[in-house]
Amino acid sequence: MQEAAVHDFGGDPGLINPDVEGLDGSFDRIIQEIPQTLIRAADDWALDPAVSADPYPLLKDVRDRCGYVVRGENGVFGGVPLSNNWGIDLAGTPHFIVLGVEEQDAIVKDTGRFRNEDAYGALGTAQGVAHGEMVGTIPTVNDGQPHDFLRDFYDTFLNVNTMAVRSRRLIGPICEWLIERMVARLKRGDAACLVRDLALPLTYKAMSTMLGVPQDELPTFVALGEKLFSAGVNVEEGAKAGDALFDFFYSEVQKRKREPGKDALTYFVTARKDDERMLNDAQAAITARFILPAGIETTWRGLALMLLQILAHREQYDDVCQDPMLARRAVEEGLRYAPSGFVTPRLASEDMVVGGCEIPEGGHLTILQGITNRDPRRWENPDVFDIHRKFKSNRTFNTGVHSCAGQHLARLEMMTCLQLFAEHLPNLHLAIEPERVEIRGFQVRTPLRIPVCLK
């Protein structure tokens, strides 16, 4: 087969720059048909209901009683039972949670002794598997050179400059269309919800367009995303969806080799280092599939949670409407105060002491960035949402060599959306009391419904 000419994507944003298609009735139908099961937390079923509903007060109490690194007994930490997201052997593996920023930083910067490999357990391994075989891998479950190689590959297409361009070209128009649709619905007297009518469709559409999913396949893509995300509830269905998504991307990869486009998939099959393709076909399909859990499910939830918080603090929303340059402040405070991705694991490869706690070799740590983001040693009044606070960077995307490769994209999506809200929707309000919005889950926090209205 004739392969496409080699592109040097370098930092040139023009080369992954697809046009947005299908902003019409077909997108409206897709939105109406979003399965309700996609709007849920993947691990709610495995959680103590009190933890799922609001982990903050319970875990802050554990921190205040037990310290910033806490050893668990059979998945219970200072009296609070947490879900075993990575499927670790709780009886045979000493396990810990990390609740402070200093401790988090010390751990993730010591990449020699705190490893990613095997830390994500079954969940990490599954990302590289298709049809029962290991056919690829992701940066999150690798350390050292294999990680750095993959990371270079991701950084090239997700870097801050290329993302800025894509944000204007891609996220802006989709967001404007969704805002118009929401306003039309509200004016007709229909309900509008920031999850179903904004955050979820915006993220799915933007990311699938960037990847190069043909837009008439968007409903299939959303449906498979839903099954993949529900793998915890239905393992078999989840694995089947994983295989189907792999096949879908594998066949798109073959098409891009014949006929390159302006999308990320084309970059996946043409990126080269030392005159060799960086990813083979299977690895390219694995990479595209990984964007679903890593980049889509996290981002729509993060966006919705940030919008919920800023609207719940009305005067701060008004401030952003007055001065849209405050959007970055609001996004950072939203990320700090109410992150979607709540946890990050590591595995200790030597005996050591962190935060006064002895961690033996083989010990498993789950960093709770949702809680480290409220470390009282770093932030004054950490439990208050205040976009005007003295800014200090948060840990929602973690830090160090594994820090989120897609953070610029996620931030830009959130910033663009909030700035467009400020411009077009200064009269938007929550339609219910913020306390009545149900947020569920531990691994990735999920707001179930955020009804809004115009006043």
Add this chain to the structure above:
Amino acid sequence: MPISVEFRTPEGESHVLEAEPGETLRNLAVDNMVPGLIGECGGTCACGTCHVHVDPEWIGIVGEVEEGGLEDGLLYMFESKSDRSRLGCQIELTEDMDGLKVDVVVEDF
């Protein structure tokens, strides 16, 4: 060809360093322990602790911050922002920056 870059600290110290084009101003400063330039987030445009004021003679070559972008939004959080403000992690050194001078901006974090 290595180039030369001068960092001036608020205390009035001058640190003249040799750099390879291609590396970022933030990495150059952090690797050489220039006081005050912390670069906490590792260069991901997330913390603001690599803030510099580019010397007026050099801002044309380095380039002003892009209006409304992520870097601009982050710099906007700091009172010390000026029209010569840049984040060191967003400046990739090039050969035509030989002789570049920047002032390190220290925020009270």
